[in-house]
Amino acid sequence: MRCIIRDTPDAVGRYSGDYVAARIQAHFASSDRRFVLGCPTGSTPLATYRRLVQLYDEGRLSFRNVVTFNMDEYVGLPRDHPQSYHSFMWRHFFSHIDIQPCNVHILDGTAPDLVAECEAYERAIAEAGGIDLFLAGAGSDGHVAFNEPGSSLASRTRIKTLARDTIAANSRFFDDDPAQVPRMALTVGVQTVLDAREVVVLVVGQHKAEALRRCIEDGVSHMNTVSCVQLHPNPMVVSDEDAASELRVRTYRYFKDIERAQNEVEEMYGLQARAGAGKGASAAVLPRSGSGPLI
């Protein structure tokens, strides 16, 4: 596992935005297949989306051949509700880039048959060729998507009842009134996340420090579903200093050493793919190898 630690949430967004852009570009340099990106919501990925929009505005990145699958959606909120994840994604990301609306996939929490909706979502992911890179956030209780503590590590897209902690945390978007927060959500499962070719988890803020510590230093646990990344062959966590503040000094230093060594090796062997090539992607952001020798 790599854990990249940056000073601020903005720097986390810049790093992860550049990283996602680089993976998209590297993909199109060698493949005609569309790139499939898994997208989270929440405050954490906002800086990443801002960076991706900036790269698009500067003409350095295109989403024309990118397909997206969002992680989750509230049950019962219509798409046009201001707090639906559908609205969130168009407000903060999709309406600012050249993604084709037909390539955007977000679970429909108002579908007449929610079980069928979840099954169809898994099928759609498979038909798209699987997810190339799943970007994820984490709740302060360590959940990923809406896989609350106690979720099966083998879970797939399904209906979930939200935990009280999550309802309390998300009530800030609902007039600070927990009663307005939907009690249930549709969410990709832990296994859906693990099936992605690459997983990048963003964690920022002091209130996530214990969750990050458990994710990295404790074992894999269904009580802290983001710890599932330990089972993935190609995971990366990008955190700010605050979120990293509960890591042991030894752990923290080791991740810093890995990053330094990785940079040296990439420079030495030219593994930083050159900008570029590719349909819809002209660019000079910093592509890195997804899995380098030191990961």
Ligand SMILES: N[C@@H]1[C@@H](O)[C@H](O)[C@@H](COP(=O)(O)O)O[C@@H]1O
């Ligand atoms: N379902 C979402 C998660 O996908 C997200 O990671 C989490 C953290 O949100 P934030 O980044 O705002 O702390 O919130 C919600 O529960």
